[in-house]
Amino acid sequence: MSNQIFKVTSYDKKTNARRGIIFTNHGLIQTPAFVPVGTAATVKSLTPSEIKDCNIDVFFVNTYHMLFRPGLEVIKKYKNLHEFMNWKGPLMTDSGGFQAFSLGEHGPRNNPISQTDHLIQINDEGINCKSAWDGKNLFIGPQESIKAQKILGADILMSFDECTFYPITKKRALKALERTHKWARICLKQRLINQLLYGIVQGSVFHDLRMQSAKFISELPFAGFAIGSVANSKEPREKVFQVLDWTLPILLSYLKPIHFLGIGEIEDIFISVSKGIDSLDCVTPTRLARMGWIFNKEAGLKNKFRYDIGRSEYIGNKTSLEKGCKCFTCNNFTKGYLNHLFRCRELLYYRLATIHNLNFFGNLMKKIRQSISEGIFTDLKDNWLYG
RNA sequence: CCUGAGAUGGCAGAGCGGCUCAUGCAACGGUCUGUAAAACCGUAUAAGGUAGGUUCAACUCCUACUCUCAGGA
Numbered sequence: 001m002s003n004q005i006f007k008v009t010s011y012d013k014k015t016n017a018r019r020g021i022i023f024t025n026h027g028l029i030q031t032p033a034f035v036p037v038g039t040a041a042t043v044k045s046l047t048p049s050e051i052k053d054c055n056i057d058v059f060f061v062n063t064y065h066m067l068f069r070p071g072l073e074v075i076k077k078y079k080n081l082h083e084f085m086n087w088k089g090p091l092m093t094d095s096g097g098f099q100a101f102s103l104g105e106h107g108p109r110n111n112p113i114s115q116t117d118h119l120i121q122i123n124d125e126g127i128n129c130k131s132a133w134d135g136k137n138l139f140i141g142p143q144e145s146i147k148a149q150k151i152l153g154a155d156i157l158m159s160f161d162e163c164t165f166y167p168i169t170k171k172r173a174l175k176a177l178e179r180t181h182k183w184a185r186i187c188l189k190q191r192l193i194n195q196l197l198y199g200i201v202q203g204s205v206f207h208d209l210r211m212q213s214a215k216f217i218s219e220l221p222f223a224g225f226a227i228g229s230v231a232n233s234k235e236p237r238e239k240v241f242q243v244l245d246w247t248l249p250i251l252l253s254y255l256k257p258i259h260f261l262g263i264g265e266i267e268d269i270f271i272s273v274s275k276g277i278d279s280l281d282c283v284t285p286t287r288l289a290r291m292g293w294i295f296n297k298e299a300g301l302k303n304k305f306r307y308d309i310g311r312s313e314y315i316g317n318k319t320s321l322e323k324g325c326k327c328f329t330c331n332n333f334t335k336g337y338l339n340h341l342f343r344c345r346e347l348l349y350y351r352l353a354t355i356h357n358l359n360f361f362g363n364l365m366k367k368i369r370q371s372i373s374e375g376i377f378t379d380l381k382d383n384w385l386y387g
Numbered sequence: 388c389c390u391g392a393g394a395u396g397g398c399a400g401a402g403c404g405g406c407u408c409a410u411g412c413a414a415c416g417g418u419c420u421g422u423a424a425a426a427c428c429g430u431a432u433a434a435g436g437u438a439g440g441u442u443c444a445a446c447u448c449c450u451a452c453u454c455u456c457a458g459g460a
Contacts, residue, residue, distance in 0.1 A: 040423045060421070098421045121425085132423055163421075170395090200421090231420040240420095261421040268420075283422050290425050291418095312414070350425060 005059035005196055006257045006278075010373040011137040016248065016276035019372040022224075022257050025194040026091040029057045031257065032273045032368055034264070034361045035092060035281035040065050041085050044286055045351040046358070048087040050278035053328070054355065055362030058122035058156070058214060060281045063148050064096035068131045073152050078151025080361060092281070095145045097161045097200075098261075099125045102234070106165030122162065123180060142183035146190040146197075154195065156224070158261075159187040163228055166235040176229075179358055181216050188220060196223035198259055201247055204229060205239040214247035224257040224278075231262025231282070240268075244275045248298055252276050266305045266364070270381045273368055285357035290350050292342050295360040296322045301385055309353070314339040319348075327359035328352075 008020040022029040036043050036051070039062045043051050051059060061081055066072065078084040081091055094118030100122045121128045126141025140148075144159040152309060160183045162176040187197060199222035227247060230240045244260075251258050257278045263269070264282020272280055286294065292310040299307045309321070317335040329338075329352040340366045341349035371380040 014395050035421095037422060044422085044425080062422080065423085092421095100422095100438070103423075158421075161421095226421080231422055233418090259421090280420095282420050283424090284420060287419070287422065287424065287426090291427095293419095344441085345425065347425085368409055 001185070003364070006255065007236070010254070011071055012274075012372050013375060014378045015274040016252065017368075017372050017377045018276060018278070019369050020257070020278060022156075022196075022278075024058075024196065026088060026090045026155055027057070029279070030365075031089050031278040032269075032365055032372075033057055033279040034057075034269070034285075034365045035060050035259075035279055035284055036358060036361070037062075037281055037283045040069070041081060041302065042302060043354070043358070044290065047345075047353050048085060050328075050351075050359070051087070054183055054358035055366050056358060058092055060092045060094060061152065061154065062094045062096070062131070063145060063152060064099040064140070066093070066152055067094075067096070067140070067148055068129075068133060068136070076311040080151070082153060090112075090156070091154040092156040093149045093152050093158065095149065095160040096140045097145070097158075098163050098228075099129070099239075101163035101165060101229075104128075105350060112350040117317060124182075126160070126183075135267065142186035142280075143190070146187050146192075148212060149194065150190065151190065156196045156198060156259075157192070158226060159184050159199050161202060163232075164202065164204050165231050166204065166229075168204050170204075170206055170209070173202075173206055173209055176204075176215050176256075177202045177209055181213070184217060184220060184222075188222070197227045198222055198224040198257075200226045200228045200261070201251070202229055203243075204244065205235060207242075207246055210243055211250070212248045214250040218250050218254055222256070224253045225254075226259040226260060227251075228261045228263050232261075240382050241271055241275070244246075244272065244277070248276045264361075267385060268387060269302060269364070271364050271367075274377070274381060285361045286354050289353035289357040292353075293357075294353060295357045297384070298323065309335065309338050310342045311339075321356050322360070326357065327356050329356040329359075 004023060006020060006022050009019045010019045020031045022031060036056055036059045038059045041061050043059055075081060075084055089132060094253045100120050104120045119130050119132055126139055129138045129140060142160040161180040164173055164176045184199050199217040199220055201213045201217050203213040230243050260272050260277045260280040262282060263272055263280045264284040290349040292308050293306045294309045297305060299305050314335045319335055320330040321335055322330055339350060371377040
């Protein structure tokens with residue numbers, strides 16, 4: 001096969017974890033991969049070379065945001081997103097479907113000053129969006145999304161789907177599933193060159209719906225699969241992973257890369273990888289860095305492997321953010337300094353904290369990959385979660 | 388030395404002759420999972436420079452003193 005897009009190089013013997021490579025037009029993605037989120041065409045506060053130095057192969061840009069700002073006309077002037085950002089590696093774009101959830105009536109923000117539900121309306125054709133920046137109205141359906149993603153030029157595209165909230169009635173979840181399936185077919189009609197389109201499995205926490213969706217999506221000629229609507233932070237954790245247990249046996253039989261949308265606490269990563277997930281994207285390392293959370297293995301599972309650098313106990317602390325960490329931040333600066341920068345909301349804080357956290361994630365994935373090829377993935381996992 | 392302004396919680400800083408006295412920062416706790424997040428939420432503590440006076444009642448009005456700041460000699 002001349003155009004191989006995915007190759008598994010090793011399988012773990014005790015779990016469904018697998019190590020592999022996704023081949024893209026802009027280079028390789030080593031899997032399992034962590035995919036940071038760069039919503040507005042930037043992994044906030046980092047330059048492309050800094051991202052790469054964190055052992056990160058690929059990151060996520062959001063089509064919705066690009067459509068409004070800067071607009072596709074601007075991207076066209078640069079040929080594609082890679083040129084625009086000066087990022088030479090692989091890229092993924094989200095379809096915009098997630099914003100119907102994040103900006104819609106069931107969005108995760110319960111903050112009274114940022115009511116967003118008036119910005120998005122969803123129907124069987126797609127979503128009507130109103131720009132929060134200039135009030136401009138825009139319709140995004142499956143066609144519009146893929147056309148936009150073609151122009152953006154990412155290496156991996158997401159099909160346009162409806163992300164559901166939790167809790168949700170089965171009737172409503174079925175509706176979202178039917179829309180997602182209908183839209184999946186429409187997305188596939190677009191001709192793509194050197195771009196991999198992933199189909200998204202929906203079905204909320206309902207066993208039969210997830211099975212139905214996994215079956216439907218997996219039988220379509222997508223380059224890879226993604227599992228959506230499990231990162232709403234409201235559903236019980238066991239249900240999140242139940243969804244993987246239901247759907248992965250079907251998806252894994254195709255030898256195509258599988259992405260888990262929106263998942264990214266450390267424990268979640270280990271569990272997901274052990275079940276067969278090849279890539280996951282999440283906001284955790286970058287957003288939490290900006291909120292003062294520094295990842296650190298010693299903080300342990302009960303603290304979600306992180307601590308709050310802004311706390312008074314770190315004033316003047318002359319140790320590095322994490323013992324043994326080789327990242328730029330840890331090599332050059334102390335907790336006490338970061339504590340100071342954070343309290344002053346100095347710009348340098350955001351960059352240094354993001355560099356450390358992203359290194360933490362990038363290096364963890366590297367260790368996970370190595371452990372899979374060395375046959376010691378379970379040992380690594382147990383060491384982190386229960387050691 | 389003169390003139391003027393001022394003195395409020397750990398800090399900064401409003402208002403008010405009378406309810407458990409604003410707000411911000413700091414403290415403490417919480418949230419965040421395909422990013423309108425450099426965000427948001429909650430809790431507790433805590434004051435009236437000193438000495439008098441007026442008043443039913445003073446952090447708020449008056450007097451003196453102390454101190455601070457600005458300008459002047």
